[in-house]
Amino acid sequence: xAEQCAVIGIGQTKHRESRRxxxxxxxxxxxxIRALQDAAMTWKDIDSIVIGTAPDMFEGVMMPELWxxxxxxxxxxxxxxxxxxxSVGGSTAVVAAHLIQGGVHEKVLTLAxxxxxxxxxxxxxxxxxxxxxxxxxxxxxxxxxxIRSYIRRADAHPDTGCMVAVKDRQHGLLxxxxxxxxxxxxxQVKGSPMLWDPIRYSETCPSSDGAVAMVLASEKHxxxxxxxxxxxxxxxxxxxxFFAGRDQVNPAAGKLCAKDVYDEAGIRxxxxxxxxxxxxxxxxxxxxxxxxxxxxxxxxxxxxxxxEGKTKIGGEMPWNMSGGVMCTNPIGASGMLRFAEAARQVxxxxxxxxxxxxxxxxxxxYGGGSQFFAMWIVSSER
Amino acid sequence: xxxxxxxxxxxxxxxKVIDATDEAELVQPVTSDAMEQVDLTQDDIGFTCSGSTDxxxxxxxxxxxxxxxxxxxxxxxxxxxxxxxxxxxxxxxVRLMHGDIDTALVFSFGKSSLGPVPDIxxxxxxxxxxxxxxxxxxxAAALQAQAMIDAxxxxxRDFAEVAARSxxxxxxxxxxxxxxxxSVDEMLEEPYISSPLRKSFCPxxxxxxxxxxxxxxxxxxxxxxxxxxxxxxxHRTEAHALGQRDLTTSPSSTLAAERAGLGQRxxxxxxxxxxxxxxxxxxREAMGLGDDVNINPSGGALAANSxxxxxxxxxxxxxxxxxxxxxxxxxxxxxxxxxxxxxxxAILEGE
Numbered sequence: 146x147a148e149q150c151a152v153i154g155i156g157q158t159k160h161r162e163s164r165r166x167x168x169x170x171x172x173x174x175x176x177x178i179r180a181l182q183d184a185a186m187t188w189k190d191i192d193s194i195v196i197g198t199a200p201d202m203f204e205g206v207m208m209p210e211l212w213x214x215x216x217x218x219x220x221x222x223x224x225x226x227x228x229x230x231x232s233v234g235g236s237t238a239v240v241a242a243h244l245i246q247g248g249v250h251e252k253v254l255t256l257a258x259x260x261x262x263x264x265x266x267x268x269x270x271x272x273x274x275x276x277x278x279x280x281x282x283x284x285x286x287x288x289x290x291x292i293r294s295y296i297r298r299a300d301a302h303p304d305t306g307c308m309v310a311v312k313d314r315q316h317g318l319l320x321x322x323x324x325x326x327x328x329x330x331x332x333q334v335k336g337s338p339m340l341w342d343p344i345r346y347s348e349t350c351p352s353s354d355g356a357v358a359m360v361l362a363s364e365k366h367x368x369x370x371x372x373x374x375x376x377x378x379x380x381x382x383x384x385x386x387f388f389a390g391r392d393q394v395n396p397a398a399g400k401l402c403a404k405d406v407y408d409e410a411g412i413r414x415x416x417x418x419x420x421x422x423x424x425x426x427x428x429x430x431x432x433x434x435x436x437x438x439x440x441x442x443x444x445x446x447x448x449x450x451x452x453e454g455k456t457k458i459g460g461e462m463p464w465n466m467s468g469g470v471m472c473t474n475p476i477g478a479s480g481m482l483r484f485a486e487a488a489r490q491v492x493x494x495x496x497x498x499x500x501x502x503x504x505x506x507x508x509x510x511y512g513g514g515s516q517f518f519a520m521w522i523v524s525s526e527r
Numbered sequence: 528x529x530x531x532x533x534x535x536x537x538x539x540x541x542x543k544v545i546d547a548t549d550e551a552e553l554v555q556p557v558t559s560d561a562m563e564q565v566d567l568t569q570d571d572i573g574f575t576c577s578g579s580t581d582x583x584x585x586x587x588x589x590x591x592x593x594x595x596x597x598x599x600x601x602x603x604x605x606x607x608x609x610x611x612x613x614x615x616x617x618x619x620x621v622r623l624m625h626g627d628i629d630t631a632l633v634f635s636f637g638k639s640s641l642g643p644v645p646d647i648x649x650x651x652x653x654x655x656x657x658x659x660x661x662x663x664x665x666x667a668a669a670l671q672a673q674a675m676i677d678a679x680x681x682x683x684r685d686f687a688e689v690a691a692r693s694x695x696x697x698x699x700x701x702x703x704x705x706x707x708x709x710s711v712d713e714m715l716e717e718p719y720i721s722s723p724l725r726k727s728f729c730p731x732x733x734x735x736x737x738x739x740x741x742x743x744x745x746x747x748x749x750x751x752x753x754x755x756x757x758x759x760x761x762h763r764t765e766a767h768a769l770g771q772r773d774l775t776t777s778p779s780s781t782l783a784a785e786r787a788g789l790g791q792r793x794x795x796x797x798x799x800x801x802x803x804x805x806x807x808x809x810x811r812e813a814m815g816l817g818d819d820v821n822i823n824p825s826g827g828a829l830a831a832n833s834x835x836x837x838x839x840x841x842x843x844x845x846x847x848x849x850x851x852x853x854x855x856x857x858x859x860x861x862x863x864x865x866x867x868x869x870x871x872x873a874i875l876e877g878e
Binding site for chain 2: 146147168169199200201202203204205206207208211212213214215219220221222223224225226227228229230236239240243244246247248249269270272274380381382383384385386387388390396397398401402405513516517518
């Protein structure tokens with residue numbers, strides 16, 4: 146590639162079930178201004194904007210970036226809209242990084258948002274499609290059978306999902322921006338109502354309003370801050386919806402996407418060479434599933450890492466230090482929040498949920514029926 | 528910067544309705560054809576990117592189904608933009624700058640026949656202050672056309688002449704939706720749809736799909752005799768609110784053309800994405816395209832207008848005239864948003 150790319154500014158809104166105090170332009174502007182301030186920049190410094198959000202139907206505005214151009218000071222600049230399902234926040238950051246690495250622009254503002262309180266995402270996700278059986282189940286109904294399949298294959302301890310939920314909610318208590326601040330016990334999680342067996346209510350992510358923004362810059366401008374996060378590897382991978390050869394429990398697209406970013410970043414053993422990870426876990430059981438898919442555990446062993454507490458802050462491989470999607474889920478922004486939280490860790494700006502001495506971190510997002518993946522590796526070293 | 532070229536182009540004929548086809552069935556014929564033209568398969572493609580919008584089929588994540596029109600196995604490097612396919616081409620061009628891959632497949636699909644397009648496009652407006660007014664896309668364009676007349680920049684006869692020329696050009700285009708010899712005087716007798724726009728000054732609403740293959744440097748030279756090199760490509764936006772813009776000009780097109788390297792040298796032809804007749808006049812002035820430039824030899828969007836593909840088809844039509852040796856230097860343009868808010872321009876050249 147022509148240029149090195151670094152994250153030099155990060156901003157996010159306080160996430161809540163409903164940010165009635167902010168319009169959609171207000172929401173994206175709030176995150177963008179925080180990122181600009183963090184990068185010691187103003188709107189004028191930005192060459193280009195890359196924005197992502199999940200389906201436009203969540204807010205009822207078609208191609209909202211056209212309207213949001215005014216709030217983002219985009220007039221006279223390029224503004225580019227990415228949409229790749231749940232992975233969109235990650236894919237958007239990858240496009241922004243490529244604009245810099247390819248030498249097209251030098252300072253790019255990238256952001257992602259969702260204002261879920263404007264609509265009902267669960268039903269927006271379950272439309273009646275001609276000639277297809279209507280799912281009428283939202284994402285949980287889709288993923289529950291995959292989780293059951295994982296439990297059977299791995300002979301996983303049935304409490305694993307509850308352990309992840311308790312851990313992520315404890316992490317979320319350390320993150321003032323998180324939507325959910327729940328001091329939940331294991332018994333409380335396990336006692337919550339069963340929604341889609343084996344997914345209990347407290348093992349699901351919330352619906353949130355929120356936005357996140359990052360300023361990415363070329364090497365020439367990275368010196369504006371003393372702690373840039375260097376982008377060492379990026380990838381997006383996709384597999385089909387209908388294909389008999391798919392393994393949705395351990396998707397090939399996820400494995401391949403991880404291999405891409407590890408190869409590009411020169412990582413051979415993710416467990417040893419990565420210090421922490423922010424991974425898209427919308428239902429608690431996806432932690433052990435992705436531990437295996439991303440090569441942090443052998444197949445069938447991921448749940449043991451969770452049960453042994455290795456994924457807690459202070460453990461061998463902290464995952465979702467911010468509380469993750471389990472605490473905050475503005476869908477279109479959830480992927481970029483993972484990418485941004487990974488960058489915060491290696492910049493050393495994650496405050497109460499900082500992993501001591503984190504130098505290399507993974508940001509991960511996925512979407513569709515476990516078929517769209519986006520990842521990046523960031524490092525404190527160039 | 529690496530040299531990137533368009534090496535093949537395929538489209539479905541733009542028609543009023545393509546019956547009984549889902550996303551995969553729209554995408555498969557054009558992507559296969561574009562790859563077959565240069566003897567490639569999906570396995571040879573480094574990056575795939577598409578453009579479409581959920582609001583045409585009226586369901587979220589409609590692009591997900593389109594992936595099933597591809598051989599996306601083993602899993603492919605793939606992305607999607609909620610914009611015209613020409614912007615997917617832009618993302619693919621950026622991706623090719625990374626240096627690790629040499630080919631890309633770009634496609635888009637638009638089944639406009641599924642809903643009332645002018646009303647759907649009102650959803651692009653500010654949801655608090657403008658959407659409730661019901662500003663459909665024809666009414667918005669009519670405001671712009673009236674502003675042209677008020678500013679003394681064009682007359683209704685000028686609009687009619689653009690429409691007549693476009694549809695005459697389309698006679699030679701087997702993929703065009705509306706074509707033929709139309710009388711300017713008869714057009715001016717048509718009733719207004721939304722004053723000063725008459726039916727002939729407005730685009731048809733078409734269904735179609737299109738695909739383009741991009742390749743880098745020597746890889747492109749091996750695939751075709753005369754690649755259509757993308758010498759420069761840039762896009763710019765403007766303020767969203769109509770009241771904040773001079774609707775008779777297009778400063779974002781001026782800037783994008785300048786940054787794409789249009790420069791003082793003229794082009795042989797320009798494929799402009801101007802769905803409404805008056806918009807061609809605005810774009811020509813904004814980019815300084817004189818009478819020596821062949822504007823929309825394909826007939827342009829006034830002859831075939833499938834949403835989300837009409838822009839990518841402009842790139843394909845411009846490139847195919849370079850690939851065939853008929854043109855040396857061409858401009859390809861795509862617009863996005865109400866009244867030309869956002870514009871993408873590329874300069875294409877033969878070797």
